[in-house]
Amino acid sequence: xxxxxxxxxxxxxxxxxxxxxxxxxxxxxxxxxxxxxxxxxxxxxxxxxxxxxxxxxxxxxxxxxxxxxxxxxxxxxxxxxxxxxxxxxxxxxxxxxxxxxxxxxxxxxxxxxxxxxxxxxxxxxxxxxxxxxxxxxxxxxxxxxxxxxxxxxxxxxxxxxxxx
Ligand code: AR6
Numbered sequence: 001x002x003x004x005x006x007x008x009x010x011x012x013x014x015x016x017x018x019x020x021x022x023x024x025x026x027x028x029x030x031x032x033x034x035x036x037x038x039x040x041x042x043x044x045x046x047x048x049x050x051x052x053x054x055x056x057x058x059x060x061x062x063x064x065x066x067x068x069x070x071x072x073x074x075x076x077x078x079x080x081x082x083x084x085x086x087x088x089x090x091x092x093x094x095x096x097x098x099x100x101x102x103x104x105x106x107x108x109x110x111x112x113x114x115x116x117x118x119x120x121x122x123x124x125x126x127x128x129x130x131x132x133x134x135x136x137x138x139x140x141x142x143x144x145x146x147x148x149x150x151x152x153x154x155x156x157x158x159x160x161x162x163x164x
Contacts, residue, residue: 001143005150006163012040015075016150017113018068020104022121023081025060027052027067032124037079041072045079064099066107078111080104084122087129094136097122101140108146115148120158134161 011019011033022033027049029038038045048069053060061067066082082100085093100121108116118137122128141149153159 002141002146002149004141005148006159007150007152008154008156008159009152010036010154011117011119011152012036012074014117014150014152016115016117016148017076018078018080018104018108018111018116019071019074019076019152020066020100020116020118020121021079021081022084022119022124022126023061025062025083027057027061027081030125033119037074041074041079044070044072049081063093064096064103066100066103068107068111076117078108078113080107080116082121084126084128087122087127094132097128097133097136098140101137105141105144105146105149114146115150116146117150117152120151120153120162123158130158130161134158137162138164 021037024030061083063083063085068078068080071079082104085096123130123133151162
């Protein structure tokens with residue numbers, strides 16, 4: 001069973017083997033966590049994403065799926081890009097948010113990563129209510145087959161929601 005940590009911080013500073021990017025289906029960058037990762041990790045990450053788009057992921061990455069690239073200049077070895085669902089008040093997209101966590105963990109395991117850092121996927125630009133996202137993330141990461149899962153939360157309110 002994984003050790004699960006909750007810290008206030010910046011995901012781009014993490015020294016875990018892998019960090020998770022809250023990307024969009026284009027894989028070509030954006031704001032929030034995605035912007036910070038590409039800015040700080042440098043152009044190698046975008047190059048790797050472009051190669052994915054030119055290959056297996058020609059149509060982009062579907063919501064809930066995950067794929068890894070180099071982490072460029074970051075301390076982590078890999079960035080695992082996943083696409084969270086946009087919040088909807090009329091449609092239950094919870095399974096897709098759970099899938100992001102499950103699939104990122106699966107990619108991490110296939111890479112041989114022993115530790116992984118997650119941001120609060122979908123709770124920023126995609127507007128998912130933080131308490132609910134935290135509940136889904138918690139359920140999706142319990143019993144994971146990895147040594148360490150670290151949730152890296154950007155503000156106190158999000159930290160309080162994610163911390164059990
Ligand atoms: N480290 C940790 N958490 C952060 C950081 C950081 N450096 N920066 C922001 N957060 P968001 P989403 C928090 O918007 O909702 C992008 O444009 C932020 O406060 O990054 O899944 C993508 O390309 C919030 O709590 O991701 C997509 O288009 C959480 O990370 C879209 O945004 C997630 O916020 C994805 O939106």
